Amino acid sequence: MAKTTIKKSSLHISENGLENHKPEKRLEVLKTYKIYIGGQFPRTESGRYYVPVNAKGEKLANVCLSSRKDVRDAVESARNAFGGWSARAAFNRGQILYRIAEMLEGRKAQFVDELMQQDASRAKAGHEVNLSIDRLIYYAGWCDKYQQIFSAVNPVASSHFNFSVPEPTGVVCIIAPQNDSLLGLVSVIAPVIAGGNTCVVVGSYAKPLCCVTFAEVLNSSDLPGGVVNILTGKASELAPWMADHMDVNAIVYCEKDEATQKMLKEKGSANVKRALIYDKVNWYDDAAGQSPYFINDAQEIKTTWHPIENIGGAGSKY
16 A cells, blocks of 8 residues: 655644634724714614715725614604703803813814715814814804894884794704715704704715714713714605604705705695705805804794883873
8 A cells, every 4th residue: 555645734723723823904893883862872773784985995884774763763852852951041051062062172083083084184174173163162152142132122012011032943853964074064963952952963874974973972071862863874765754753843954955855845844844954055164154043043933922011101100
């Protein structure tokens, strides 16, 4: 019989019994970006997710694809939070918005990195984060001042004092700018909550990283759970459910799709839902992208008549 030569194996065995060699390239663990409802970070009820990519074809994250049930849960959470948030002193709401700005300032580097992952240059990313911080501070300052601007004492012919004052409209659903990851999001949320409303927001589908990270900022900034609820997914899928929901008082839409604008107005008429269309706003321009009128857009005007006795005119008497 011929002799069989047994060759020595080149396999290297480590102490734990696995082959001991280093992989050529480490696989990055993608963060799972969850939605934000009621101060918690649940996964979407639908169990769906998607993986956005940047211009280089790099995968950015695992992102929840929200459903109709998520919209319903978020609206319920916003409604439950509305009473407490609207009843807070305006000065206290300003303090909380300022605290959000402080927390965003502390995580500036993370937001710059996420914006760069989503195709922004370092200079543009830094500028966008700085503008977002400044915008929060701007609206923090307006929290206890817009009432004087938009209220009035009205002249009437009868023996009454007649006052008109702004009050928050309630639950506001927001389709944030879809081509903007952070600044547009902050610019539509801040005036809504500064005026005492609560909101449900759909962030950018293609650039979703900053909206979920901003939810983490909100969660650590004294803002009560449910005041801001952030969903990720397709705006075209979620907008009809928001427009149909009978417990939503207003809806903000920031895109140029005329068919969607028409749908929101038609469906919203069922409960006289206010449709606010911001499709021509340049959020990077301080003159156009920030204004107390954005606060007033989500306010209702309440008029009060208070009877008085005329004592100063001719012929008046007790």
